[in-house]
Amino acid sequence: MSLSPHTRHRWPEALAIAAAIWLCTAFAHAETFAVIVNKNNPSNHLSASTIASMYRGETLHWQGGDRIKLVNREISAETRQTFYFHVLNAKPDQVFYRQGTPIPVQSVIERSDDAVVRFVGSIEGAIGYVSLSRLKQIDEGLVKVVLTIEKP
Amino acid sequence: MLTLLLRNSLSHKLMALFFAVFFISVSGLTFFAYTSSRDSMLQEFKIRGRTLAKAIASEARTYYQEQDIEGLTSLLQSLGEGEDVVAILAYQSSKTTWIEFSGIELTVDDLGFPDIGDVWQRDVALQKGHKVSEFGSAVVDSSSQTRKGSLVAASPAGWVRVFLDRRALQQRLNALIFKTLLISALITLVGGVVFIMLLKRSLRVITPLIEATKKVAQGNLHQTVPLLSRDELGELARCFNSMTEQLLTTTVSKNYVDNIIRSMIDTLIVFNPDCTIRSVNYSALNLLGYEERELVGQPAAIVFPPNECPLDGSKNLGIFAHGTIDQIATTYRAKDGRNIPMLFSAAVMKNEDGTIQGIACVAKDITELKRAEEAIQGANQKLKILDQLRSQFFADISHELRTPLTVIRGEAEVTLRGKDKSLDEYKTALGRIVTLSNQLNKLVSDLLFLARSEANALEIGNQPTPLFDILQEVHREAQVLAMRHGAVADLAAPTEPLVVEGDPYRLQQLFMTLIDNAVNYSNQGGTVAIRVSKSDNDVAVIIADDGQGIPPEDLPHVFERFYRVKRRHKPALHSGSGLGLPIAKWIAEAHGGTISIASVLDKGTTVTVQLPLSSAERPSNHFSPDEQELQR
Structure with missing residues (x-):
């Protein structure tokens, strides 16, 4: 169960998406996005690899022992594409499995940056990612940024 | 190919049968096991999905109340x-999505509330191609549930949808199929191997049985097969052994018959119904000089001279109608063209249904028989001639004995009749009577001599005898005899003693007989010449006359007893007894010599007597005759 057969059959689509990403990186102006956690989360800074291990299902708990609640954007979202590409080094529809098991790593799907911020702000163990510019517009002090990633 | 294989081998047939039955039963069992396993797996899957949805719904009640x-x-x-839980959706009472919790991509369409009751389950295909089973359950407030009795329908606080991945189920089913098929194949294989081993074990008696049966069919009855089992096949092998044993004692094997045919002295040729040769025995090949392959398959005419084949002719009239030919004389034609007289018998071999199987011909070479028959016939002919000669002789001898007796009686009667006669007349008559008596005496002596010689009662002396003296004595008497016939006897001999070992009286008798003959057969004024020539070891006495000779047809027979050459000119009275020459021959041979005769009609006869010289008279081997002369 390494790679879902559905993704395997969608090579052309994946290629198209890859081409879109390339186009975006080529033409869109540079955008920075932020990885955010609840303001009560004791962690102030997380490295990219730590975050990647969470999303890959390798790390399940925060240091305090709470379960990490992953928040993702839907697969078609540009933010998710960027995040998967730069942090997880994977395609946005990649399904990860908990280490050593066939149990897929599941996440709460929010369909806008606002919803992500709202969800992370209301749930302590949550972690998500949003566009930094949008975060600044709607910041209510409920979340804190643990990592910012410059999109080249 | 397969059908050929199946048709030719019992074990293959049984194997095919076994595999068919075994395969069908294993397949049936496999199918049954698979379907029941699949059904229970599906059932379990559904129960799990429903239970999960219900559990989530009941657990989520408080969170719904508190909007937590x-x-x-x-x-x-x-x-x-769970490995097959791909997404869980929580809906609020307003039927809008509250929490989307998933590991796969859901579109907005998938998120829409289906609104098909409080509890549901269904199989759906999601927009992005995932095949899932969906289990839904309403989250019902417990307080409203307790009030259910009073209120008709309390609207639920929300709904929970659980998506379970059917792909995992499918994979497990596939694994199940694979495992059951694998186990079935393994069972079939192991069962097949065990079955084949058992089958081979029970059928191994068949191969030697087939081999042995083939050999029996070829005529070799000394066959036994090993008894390997106690089942029906073992019983068959036992029966086979007892059958061959019985056959050996009750019938003759082909080998036995072949041996008989091979050792037959007579020729045996078996023909097919179309008169071609089927088989030939050794005697026939030997007699005719053919190789077996040269004859088999050839038409019958090859062994018979042209147009003499006794099997030819209309098939309805010939041997086929009659059935047998019994002992006819016919002829075989050998490879080198010789015709061999044969005593020939033939018999038609018929099957039980009367069809002709072939013709067996036995023939015997009667060449020797024919030759012996001819020899016997020849001997018989000779005996007849001899018998004739003997009766002729007896007639002659009686005649010759009677003639002088008649003359003597006549002479005496004539002399005694009438008046007295002068003394001279009596003297003459008595002289003639004496002559005739002498003649009779001689004849009787000859007969006596022969009778004695035949009885081996004659004794021949064995003393050194000077031949020259005998010849001179003989010559003297010959001159007297010759003078009476108006002929001359002439002796020409070396003045040597010429000593031979023998009996002087018999030798004189021998030469006198020959000279008497010569004088008798010589003409008036003829000459009887006596020549003597000496060589190293023997002496030859040649007595030649220039008389009438002997006809060539009589010449070979003159030494036979009682054989008399028919005289042309002289009356029978003066002919000899027919015993002189046989006596002469007997004497010559008794002395270790030979006698031979040569004659030309009207020119004369020459008789040569060859006698071995006495060993004292012979020259020594170490000296030449010249040296011998000097020594003397």
Whole structure:
């Protein structure tokens, strides 16, 4: 169960998406996005690899022992594409499995940056990612940024 | 190919049968096991889905009441940990999506509330191609549930949808199929191997049985097969052994018959109904000089001279109608063209249904028989001639004995009749009577001599005898005899003693007989010449006359007893007894010599007597005759 057969059959689509990403990186102006956690989360800074291990299902708990609640954007979202590409080094529809098991790593799907911020702000163990510019517009002090990633 | 294989081998047939039955039963069992396993797996899958949805719904009640997103998220996170749980959706009472918790991509269409009751389950294909089973359950407030009795329908606080991946189920089913098929194949294989081993074990008596049966069919009855089992096949092998044993004692094997045919002295040729040669025995090949392959398959005419084949002719009239030919004389034609007289018998061999199987011809070479027959006939002919000669002789001898007796009696009667006669007349008559008596005496002596010689009662002296003296004595008497016939006897001999070992009286008798003959057969004024020539070891006495000779047809027979050459000119009275020459021959041979005769008609006869010289008279081997002369 390494790679879902559905993704395997969608090579052309994946290629198209890859081409879109390339186009975006080529033409869109540079955008920075932020990885955010609840303001009560004791962690102030997380490295990219730590975050990647969470999303890959390798790390399940925060240091305090709470379960990490992953928040993702839907697969078609540009933010998710960027995040998967730069942090997880994977395609946005990649399904990860908990280490050593066939149990897929599941996440709460929010369909806008606002919803992500709202969800992370209301749930302590949550972690998500949003566009930094949008975060600044709607910041209510409920979340804190643990990592910012410059999109080249 | 397969059908050929199946048709030719019992074990293959049984194997095919076994595999068919075994395969069908294993397949049936496999199918049964698979379907029941699949059904139970599906059942379990559905129960799990429903239970999960219900559990989430009942656990989520308080979170719904308190609108606790964190709690609900934790709940979904903990309960949704299953390998086939791909997404859990929580809806609020307004039927809008509250929490989307998933590991796969859901579109907005998938998120829409289906609104098909409080509890549901269905199989759906999601927009992005995932095949899932969906289990839904309403989250019902317990307080409203307790009030259910009073209120008709309390609207639920929300709904929970659980998506279970059917792909995992499918994979498990596939694994199940694979495992059952594998086990079935393994069972079939192991069962087949065991079955084949058992089958081979029980059928191994068949191969030697087939071999042995083939050999029996070829005529070799000394066959036994090993008894390997106690089942029906073992019984068959036992019966086979007892059958060959019985056959050996009750019938003759082909080998036995072949040996008989091979050792037959007579020729045996078996023909097919179309008169071609089927088989030939050794005697026939030997007699005719053919190789077996040269004859088999050839038409019958090859062994018979042209147009003499006794099997030819209309098939309805010939041997085929009659059935046998019994002992006819016919002829075989050998390879080198010789015709061999044969005593020939033939018999038609018929099957039980009367069809002709072939013709067996036995023939015997009667060449020797024919030759012996001819020899016997020849001997018989000779005996007849001899018998004739003997009766002729007896007639002659009686005649010759009677003639002088008649003359003597006549002479005496004539002399005694009438008046007295002068003394001279009596003297003459008595003289003639004496002559005739002498003649009779001689004849009787000859007969006596022969009778004695035949009885081996004659004794021949064995003393050194000077031949020259005998010849001179003989010559003297010959001159007297010759003078009476108006002929001359002439002796020409070396003045040597010429000593031979023998009996002087018999030798004189020998030469006198020959000279008497010569004088008798010589003409008036003829000459009887006596010549003597000496060589190293023997002496030859040649007595030649220039008389009438002997006809060539009589010449070979003159030494036979009682054989008399028919005289042309002289009356029978003066002919000899027919005993002189046989006596002469007997004497010559008794002395170790030979006698031979040569004659030309009207020119004369020459008789040569060859006698061995006495060993004292012979020259020594170490000296030449010249040296011998000097020594003397």
